[in-house]
Amino acid sequence: MAKTKKGLVIVNTGDGKGKTTAALGLMLRAWGRGMRVCMLQFIKNEKARYGETKAALKLGLEIIATGDGFTWMSKDMDKTVARALHGWEIAKERISSGDYEIVILDEFTYPLHFEWLDVGEVITWLKENKPPMLHLVITGCKAPQELIDYADLVTEMKEIKHPHNDGVQAQPGVEF
Amino acid sequence: MAKTKKGLVIVNTGDGKGKTTAALGLMLRAWGRGMRVCMLQFIKNEKARYGETKAALKLGLEIIATGDGFTWMSKDMDKTVARALHGWEIAKERISSGDYEIVILDEFTYPLHFEWLDVGEVITWLKENKPPMLHLVITGCKAPQELIDYADLVTEMKEIKHPHNDGVQAQPGVEF
Numbered sequence: 342m343a344k345t346k347k348g349l350v351i352v353n354t355g356d357g358k359g360k361t362t363a364a365l366g367l368m369l370r371a372w373g374r375g376m377r378v379c380m381l382q383f384i385k386n387e388k389a390r391y392g393e394t395k396a397a398l399k400l401g402l403e404i405i406a407t408g409d410g411f412t413w414m415s416k417d418m419d420k421t422v423a424r425a426l427h428g429w430e431i432a433k434e435r436i437s438s439g440d441y442e443i444v445i446l447d448e449f450t451y452p453l454h455f456e457w458l459d460v461g462e463v464i465t466w467l468k469e470n471k472p473p474m475l476h477l478v479i480t481g482c483k484a485p486q487e488l489i490d491y492a493d494l495v496t497e498m499k500e501i502k503h504p505h506n507d508g509v510q511a512q513p514g515v516e517f
Numbered sequence: 518m519a520k521t522k523k524g525l526v527i528v529n530t531g532d533g534k535g536k537t538t539a540a541l542g543l544m545l546r547a548w549g550r551g552m553r554v555c556m557l558q559f560i561k562n563e564k565a566r567y568g569e570t571k572a573a574l575k576l577g578l579e580i581i582a583t584g585d586g587f588t589w590m591s592k593d594m595d596k597t598v599a600r601a602l603h604g605w606e607i608a609k610e611r612i613s614s615g616d617y618e619i620v621i622l623d624e625f626t627y628p629l630h631f632e633w634l635d636v637g638e639v640i641t642w643l644k645e646n647k648p649p650m651l652h653l654v655i656t657g658c659k660a661p662q663e664l665i666d667y668a669d670l671v672t673e674m675k676e677i678k679h680p681h682n683d684g685v686q687a688q689p690g691v692e693f
Contacts, residue, residue, distance in 0.1 A: 349680060354677075355675070357673065358672045359529060359672050359674065362538075362546070363534070363535035363538040366537070366538035366539055366569075367538055367542075369542065369545045369568075369569060369572045370568030370569050371568065372575075373573070391550070392545075392549045392550050393545060393546050393549055395550060396548055399548075399549065400576075489677065489678065492678060495677035495678035496533040496535050496676060496677060497674075497675040497677050498672050498675075499674075500671075500672060502665065502670060504669040
């Protein structure tokens with residue numbers, strides 16, 4: 342079978358560490374090659390993103406926060422939903438612009454999982470509008486099955502062992 | 518229970534993508550915070566490392582190749598073993614130097630899995646010589662159980678779906 346080149350749809354899901362971190366590593370690799378890449382963060386959390394935000398600023402990488410913190414605990418759910426919808430509008434604009442080689446939608450599985458966005462509509466839009474050579478990376482727990490079916494490359498990050506259970510603090514630079 | 522701060526031993530293992538890439542993301546985060554970090558690559562593969570090597574050069578990140586390519590296919594196994602042992606000597610020097618906040622041993626599970634290095638001896642050395650605050654990251658398939666028992670944070674990257682099965686080429690910037 343002849344090998345073809347195409348933009349991949351990559352999903353990093355699962356309950357373990359490394360979903361966003363692997364997307365950042367991919368951003369670093371792409372930056373090393375001079376590729377045009379941006380990350381949209383659907384769950385904004387300034388503290389948790391501190392290390393990568395500082396790195397992004399230094400490197401001129403585009404990381405855009407579209408969410409409003411740990412949204413599943415929000416008391417103002419209408420606003421949360423509105424922001425997720427707004428984030429998806431920004432994402433659509435970036436994806437269809439043709440300005441990027443890689444677009445990363447970080448924690449984008451959450452608005453899909455909570456059905457703030459309809460996964461079927463999102464995939465239909467992507468099938469019609471994603472430039473064929475654009476790589477799209479989506480991270481987050483609980484990726485819906487429809488998204489897995491649509492994706493080319495899916496990895497589950499599975500927690501085997503986690504130090505939070507042993508009374509160890511989250512570590513700057515390592516976990517955020 | 519009071520939370521303590523300590524250097525974590527982190528293992529990224531499993532048959533899926535993202536083990537090395539998450540370590541690179543962690544390197545990017547740490548670099549963003551101005552932390553001192555180095556990566557030793559036990560399976561040297563210039564092509565596969567191209568994106569991160571270019572990025573590392575641009576950023577001044579220290580990435581050191583200690584291996585000799587896809588060593589499990591080497592016809593000169595004595596040399597392969599000798600290079601892995603040499604790599605571990607470099608690793609010991611970096612780990613015990615006190616010069617780093619994070620040391621990454623990329624694909625280090627291979628010399629352990631193939632028993633070129635004795636995992637018990639490696640862990641005994643680490644217990645005695647790793648500075649308490651140093652974060653140590655080890656990546657690669659088939660992490661031995663003794664290593665998992667020793668580690669604080671273990672994630673299995675599990676392949677759910679991979680495009681190589683569908684006749685799609687490996688993609689520059691994304692997979693290497």
